[in-house]
Amino acid sequence: MIETTGLAVPRPGAAPQRWTFDRRDPLPGDVVVRVTHCGLCATDLHALRGTDPAVFPLVAGHEMTGVVDTVGSEVTDLVPGERGAVGNIVGSCGRCPACRAGRENGCAEYPTLTYGGPDPHLGGANRGGFSSHIVVDRRFTYALPDGLDPAAAAPLLCAGVTTFAPLRRFGAGPGVTVGIIGIGGLGHLAVKYARALGARVVAFTTNAAKREAALDLGADEVVLTRDPDAMAAAFRTVDLLLDTTGVALDLDPYLRTLVVDGTYVLAGIPPEPLRVDPLSLVVGEKRIAGTGSGGVPVTREMLDFSAAHGIVADVEVVGPDRFTEALDRLARGDVRFRFVVDVTGL
Ligand SMILES: [Zn+2]
Ligand SMILES: [Zn+2]
Incomplete structure (x- = not known):
């Protein structure tokens, strides 16, 4: 198991706090990404302030950039040390017409979301990107193109x-x-x-x-x-x-x-x-x-297009100690235009 530190809300209504949990060891087709930045999406706010006890302790976050830490034995096209990115989908059936068409966000079996949904590997709820590491199927791990600032590029993975x-x-x-x-x-x-x-x-x-x-x-x-x-x-x-x-x-x-x-x-x-x-x-x-999110091909196209045109989000970067403040300010609409949490201090 990979010991991971995350920013978790332990139970409905509680404040976020540091929390240590285990990620799976990488399967042959997996990539371990050491997360450096994770954007704060309105969906995160709703989830973290939600009331369904089944998903807590909840680690949110589905717009990540970071550095490839290790790769499974079958992964040959991403190497440790390379910059990586992960969005809000980390798995899909791979067989249905939508998946075969590269529209994994429309998977007939419903895609595996990055957090809050069932974890098909470890059981329970899976945990998102406000954390030190994430283990993701290679299919849903993206190389971050050169020239994109990792903080300002994080929100590209969802927004x-x-x-x-x-x-x-x-x-x-x-x-x-x-x-x-x-x-x-x-x-x-x-x-x-x-x-x-x-x-x-x-x-x-x-x-x-x-x-x-x-x-x-x-x-x-x-x-x-x-x-x-x-x-x-x-x-x-x-x-x-x-x-x-x-x-x-x-x-x-x-x-x-x-x-x-x-x-x-x-x-x-x-x-x-x-x-x-x-x-x-x-x-x-x-x-x-x-519309909602995107499949693998259009996500890759979006990253390449963003790099070619110099497009990133306008962000305010905060450290883990300002996570609660960022949630409060997002709830009031007091951000221009996206908070990104630098999780390297976790
Ligand atoms: Zn989002
Ligand atoms: Zn599918």
């Missing part, structure tokens, strides 16, 4: 692929107008990717204070969504909307901004059902789609 994958899948590029709803952890990366892909980018935000930030990130235009005149002026101007808010929006004002055949893509996960007037879809023959 990056969750925004890059749908922009690619739905054709963001030259001649296409992309609307990004919400300029936060996901949205700020979405603006950068859409811009780098060559699209015209419109940022939709409730927050007038984010106007300048959105323009700095690469938006061509900012629409303040609480201004009915601004929303009306955007009527039928957007080809593709990517909603990163995680809030159950009233979709109708947004769907009115889509052109005929336009697509609204849900990237965040609202806590309640969506509300939509059927006529908002029928008139203009529009689509609602979902």
Whole structure:
């Protein structure tokens, strides 16, 4: 077993604390990554502040960068000392049509998530990236391309692929107008990717204070969504909307901004059902789609694209001793735009 130190919430409602636990010894196809940085995603906050006792003690974190420590006997294309990265999927069946198509995030047997789900090797709940080491199937361990700062690149492994994958899948590029709803952890990366892909980018935000930030990130235009005149002026101007808010929006004002055949893509996960007037879809023959994480091929493409275009997250790096503060500030939306925990001090 590999003795690992993590930042764990021991039981529902408790504060995070250092905790030592065992990882499995590497199987022939495994890679052991010594984690240096792990991004803090809204999903982590919800999990760590959740109430299901079955998943505690809970070590969250699913956006990791680090250094390959050791590899299993069958791993030949990653070597100790090389930089590595791990996202929010660490296993899948490998046999279903989705897996065979490189869409492992859609595995018919449900992918093995990095933490909080059943650990197929050791039993119990598996443990995430706010920890000193992680043992991962080679298929889900990525080489971190040269030039990407390991702290600022960590959020690419969840927020990056969750925004890059749908922009690619739905054709963001030259001649296409992309609307990004919400300029936060996901949205700020979405603006950068859409811009780098060559699209015209419109940022939709409730927050007038984010106007300048959105323009700095690469938006061509900012629409303040609480201004009915601004929303009306955007009527039928957007080809593709990517909603990163995680809030159950009233979709109708947004769907009115889509052109005929336009697509609204849900990237965040609202806590309640969506509300939509059927006529908002029928008139203009529009689509609602979902997206979440990405399979192995698009994750690799995202990392290469990020390195080629110099795209990383805008991050505030904190040490393990500021983990609780980071959770509190994320809960208040007080971060620009992503916390990353430097776990080398664990
Ligand atoms: Zn995430
Ligand atoms: Zn599968």
